[in-house]
Amino acid sequence: MTIFKEAEFREIVTEREPLARHTWFRLGGPARYFIQPRNEKELASALARCRDNSVPIYVLGGGANLLIPDDGIDGAVVKLAGEFAETAIDEDGTVTAGAGVDMSKLNLRCVREGLAGMECLTGVPGSVGGGVKMNAGGAFGDIGNIIRRVKLMDATGTAFFAEKDDLVFAYRSTNINAKFILQATFDLTPDDPEEILKKVKEIWFFKKNSQPLNAKSAGCVFKNPRQLSAGALIDQAGLKGTEVGGAQVSEKHANFIIARLGAKSADVLKLIELVRQRVFERFGVQLELELEVW
Ligand SMILES: Cc1cc2nc3c(=O)[nH]c(=O)nc-3n(C[C@H](O)[C@H](O)[C@H](O)COP(=O)(O)OP(=O)(O)OC[C@H]3O[C@@H](n4cnc5c(N)ncnc54)[C@H](O)[C@@H]3O)c2cc1C
Structure with missing residues (x-):
């Protein structure tokens, strides 16, 4: 009912x-x-x-x-849909995007507007809300570096703002505990669109060459431990190409698991456990998930 x-x-x-x-x-x-x-x-x-x-x-x-x-x-x-999927750009170049806005589209819009700072998110799919929650980014910078303010809603339906000084962004995490991120305002810097586009293209080619972007995946499965990248540990454990059902450790980037035709979520979960176990046996390192499993 x-x-x-x-x-x-x-x-x-x-x-x-x-x-x-x-x-x-x-x-x-x-x-x-x-x-x-x-x-x-x-x-x-x-x-x-x-x-x-x-x-x-x-x-x-x-x-x-x-x-x-x-x-x-x-x-x-x-x-989040409707108003949450809209972006406003003020005359002074302040960008405020709803949590449902597609990050890649926002990145390209900022290039067109001549606003630099978001190019670090090139090749990172998802929404603004998910990007803030995960402090998305990587070697080229993280979304947390360019956040000025966020609008949040708690589980009782009360909306409120949190300013840059209240926010802590760390490796793939934030101190935001409110149930919903509704919107984010960014601090971007005016720059020549051609120059920004050049950076976007460089980052895009780097990612295209090192990640299986045409396959179905959820990006990096594990967080990088201090010692070495998770991808290097998985590779050195000889696990590239390992399969469980329709799930496979990518041959191109060992920290990606790809879902091939007929794959089940259960296959991905079993493969995650296998990788964790083998890496622990070989290097004594407990890999922690970056991927969120519901
Ligand atoms: C091919 C590929 C490459 C990737 N490369 C990178 C990379 O380079 N760097 C990187 O950091 N990530 C990368 N990722 C992972 C992913 O792009 C990021 O984690 C992204 O930020 C997820 O955003 P999303 O909107 O899809 O979030 P979802 O996957 O939908 O959700 C992720 C988490 O955010 C929460 N969430 C989502 N929206 C909101 C909201 N409005 N309010 C509160 N909580 C919310 C969800 O509940 C969940 O806990 C990659 C993924 C793929 C598929």
Whole structure:
């Protein structure tokens, strides 16, 4: 029985939505409720309804860092849409993007506007919300370095701002504990669009040559430990190309697991455990997940 009977929810809630179509792995079963609120009011009402019915809430961005179980999610999966997928650029070049904005598109828009700083996110798929939550980035810089302010919403539906000084960004993590990131404002620097584009292209070619960008994956599966990169440890353990069912350790980048035709989330999970075990046996290093498993 649905808890979203009223007209106000009809346009934004679907039931038994297959989540595979919302993740970069293209894996995972259905969500009991899939909610796409278009503004804060709709989000707050949907949250209240879930809370009143003890339905757990999961926040989905672009699904580029997620593995969802084959039997799906017995809860409400919320993907911010409508106003949350809009960007505003002020006359002084201040960029404010909704959490649902696609990071790659925002990056290219900033190039066109002659605003530098976001090019470090070239080749990092996903949404602004997921990018902030994960402090996405890498060798070329992290999103945390260019954040001025974020708008957040707690689980009770109350929205508030957090400023740069309140925020801590670390390796693939932040101190943001609010349930929802609603929007982010960036500190970017005016520059020649040609120069920014040159950097974007350099980073893109570097990634294209070192990562399996045409395969279904969720980027790096493990965080890099202090000693050596996770990819180097997995490679040196002789695991490149190792398969479980339809999941395979990429031949191109050992920290990527790719999902081939017929793969199941369960295959990816088994392969993750196998890699962890072998790396521990060989090097005594416990690999920690960067990938989020729901
Ligand atoms: C080919 C490929 C290459 C990649 N390369 C990189 C890379 O170089 N560097 C890097 O850092 N990552 C990389 N990734 C991983 C991924 O792109 C990043 O982690 C990205 O930030 C995930 O964003 P998302 O919107 O897809 O988040 P999702 O995967 O949807 O979610 C990730 C986490 O963020 C939370 N979340 C999402 N939106 C919100 C929100 N609005 N409010 C609160 N929480 C939210 C989710 O609940 C979850 O905990 C790569 C992935 C792929 C597929």
